[in-house]
Amino acid sequence: MGFVLEARLSHEDLVLMPTIEDVSGVTIRYEYTVSSGEDTFLFVSVFGNEYEAVEEAIDADHTVSDSTRIAAFPNRTIYRVTLASALDPLPAQCSEEGLFVFKLTSGERGWIIRIYLPDRDALAVFREGCRDRGVSFRVRQLQESGSLDDATYFLTEQQHEILLLAYYAGYYDIPRRVSQGDLAEQLGVSTSAVSQRLRRAIAELIAATLETNRTPETLE
Known part of the structure; x- marks a missing residue:
């Protein structure tokens, strides 16, 4: 049946962590990454109205560079940034474990990740991957997957x-x-x-x- 895990992740070098810590009045949602040549681009949605503060924080954020505002909608703005040797919230070794990310948003001065885990072995791999990189990992909720x-x-x-x-x-x-x-x-x-x-x-x-x-x- 598998499990659904919700956890808080934090580390000073996690992508956009300095921005999350500097601007608490907005929510940042991790959308997806795209690689082009030697660069990896991250697309995020920012929900809230403190866009000037967000853009100033991103410009000063050591985990990313070259911020570009892609589109603006009521209460939501989409940005593209270039990753700058930042830690990805999802450990690389998890790609072969059948994990699926439902949602990754900022919260509690860190990243809140909600993922599907096929079994407890996958949970152990995820936890170990965080520990090996020094990423703080705190479970908020763990339950058997179902119709929820x-x-x-x-x-x-x-x-x-x-x-x-x-x-x-x-x-x-x-x-x-x-x-x-x-x-x-x-x-x-x-x-x-x-x-x-x-x-x-x-x-x-x-x-x-x-x-x-x-x-x-x-x-x-």
Whole structure:
């Protein structure tokens, strides 16, 4: 069946770690890398509104060089950077172990990785690969894989959009960094529509992920 692991990785030479530490008000999502000749390019999405601070931090980041803003969208900007002898969050030896990366985003002053592991041997390889490179590795969650990762397919496109925007904009942060009015303005809809979409999306996620054969004793 395999496992789904969520872990926090940190090391001063991990790609974009200095930027993650310098600019805490945004979320960076690792998209993919492309090799061309002797260079390796990394594409990342940055969610938030502190783009000037992000670009200043990237320019001073020793793990990358030659930052280029590729595209800008409401609440999201895509950058391409050249890797500069930086550590990759995924150890090289993991490529033959059947690991699949669901998501790699910044968080807790490090990289938060969520990956599929076919067995516990693959977990041991991943952990050892981090240790050998001196990368701090802390498990946040480890569970048997199942239908949990299919839960997003219960969401409509609008529900998926509003949850993604709300999450990365900081609506669920404590304290909140944006209001429903802010989300409504970015989406071009009413605050009431945002409220309804959020409630319906969260209800779908709860229905898809919680055990349906149990009810709280207080509701029986």
